[in-house]
Amino acid sequence: MAIRFTKMHGIGNDFVVLDGVTQQLQLKPRDIRRLADRRRGVGCDQVLIAEPPGRPDVDFRYRIFNADGSEAGQCGNGARCFARFLRHRKLTAKRLITVETQGGLMTLRVLDKHEVEVDMGAPRLEPADIPLDRPARADSYDLTVDGETLRVGALSMGNPHAVLRVDDVAHCDLERLGPEIEGHPAFPERVNAGFAEIVDRGTLRLRVYERGAGETLACGSGACAAVVWGRRQGWLDEQVTVHLPGGKLSVSWAGDGEPVLLRGPTAIAFEGTIRL
Ligand SMILES: N[C@@H](CCC[C@H](N)C(=O)O)C(=O)O
Secondary structure, eight states: OEEEEEEEEETTEEEEEEEOSSSOOOOOHHHHHHHHOTTTSOOOSEEEEEEOOSSTTOSEEEEEEETTSOEESOOHHHHHHHHHHHHHTTSOOOSEEEEEETTEEEEEEEOSSSEEEEEOOOOBOSGGGTTOOOSSOOSSEEEEETTEEEEEEEEESSSEEEEEEOSOGGGSOHHHHHHHHHTOTTSTTOOEEEEEEEEETTEEEEEEEETTTEEESOOHHHHHHHHHHHHHTTOOOSEEEEEETTEEEEEEEOSTTSOEEEEEEOEEEEEEEEEO
């Protein structure tokens, strides 16, 4: 099977994006792993697929697969690239696009040639919605990792996130703690692990060890989760610039029950065909 693809990235979080509207695609987890393989395939953190919607009030179905072949409910950087891809491939001419994901509905707003803003919906804080194996909702949770107790925030942005506050993100223990938090038994569907340094009330530095992909250069939903947790702790204002290894994103959140807005650039790296 020969598949046309577009290789994109949002500040270095990279994607193989596929048109499953005009192309017949039936990909198995091993095909996703092959596409994502940086030596044997195209290489990416996530594979994104555009499909026809399952309901009339939505423009497209937006499917997200991690490099390890698992399917995810949300990808913020991917959503921005997805909007640009839909217009680039002439699948739509709209600037305001509604998509459905496993994690819920999202609105994508194309601001100019490169910049896209995504309405990520309201964060979900109940343990059952994350999912997190804890009997009651709390501001932070104790997580035992390697005999050490970590105090983390946990919430869902349509996908699960744990956020840990660190003093210096450049020298935090992400390589050791990232995989331990990702696979911690308290998170039955695994979790994305964010390491956040609060610089001031409007600035965060963040690194994310992503579920199913390892450390990425940026994670949009991770940036939103870190801002939500930081704001609920009283450390951050409504508008926050999040600095990630690959660049910066803008996140704004008015507070409980309100949607999180994520804004940043998108890039097309190259296009081609791969035989699976
Ligand atoms: N890179 C993403 C998140 C991708 C999915 C995540 N690894 C998961 O499994 O939930 C983003 O920009 O949000």
